[in-house]
Amino acid sequence: MENKRKPMRKRLCGWTDDEVVRAVEKVKEEWDETYAQTQTRVKSIEEYGKGTLDLLAPQMPTQEDVSNQVVVFKSWKDQYQSLHLGLRNANLQKKANIRKARLPRGNFF
Structure with a gap:
């Protein structure tokens, strides 16, 4: 077995x-x-x-959107430069006017 x-x-x-x-x-x-x-x-x-x-x-902006914004920024830059130049010229004119006002008028001997 x-x-x-x-x-x-x-x-x-x-x-x-x-x-x-x-x-x-x-x-x-x-x-x-x-x-x-x-x-x-x-x-x-x-x-x-x-x-x-x-x-x-x-x-996202398209190329056209970017171009338009570049034009806007250039415009702002030009406006800023114009204002800056205008302020500079105004200050120069003010100084010239002050100097002119200090000079005696017509009292030359």
Whole structure:
């Protein structure tokens, strides 16, 4: 007669073979879940900003808008320089008028 007895499960560090197999399966499942979550996060990081740019695109100025603003800024610069020059000339004229007012009039011998 042959011995048909079930082999006895050995204990590894206090664990039976079945417990080790279940633990390995659990670790594999957790790894697969973590890997999938990480892939999703990597994808979302890659996609970050694309939607933002799409939302901002209508607000970005066109080349025509930029050209128009450059013309406006040049106009403001010209106006400022004109005002600055006018103020400078007015101050020079004021100084000349003060000097002229200090000179005695018609009292030459």
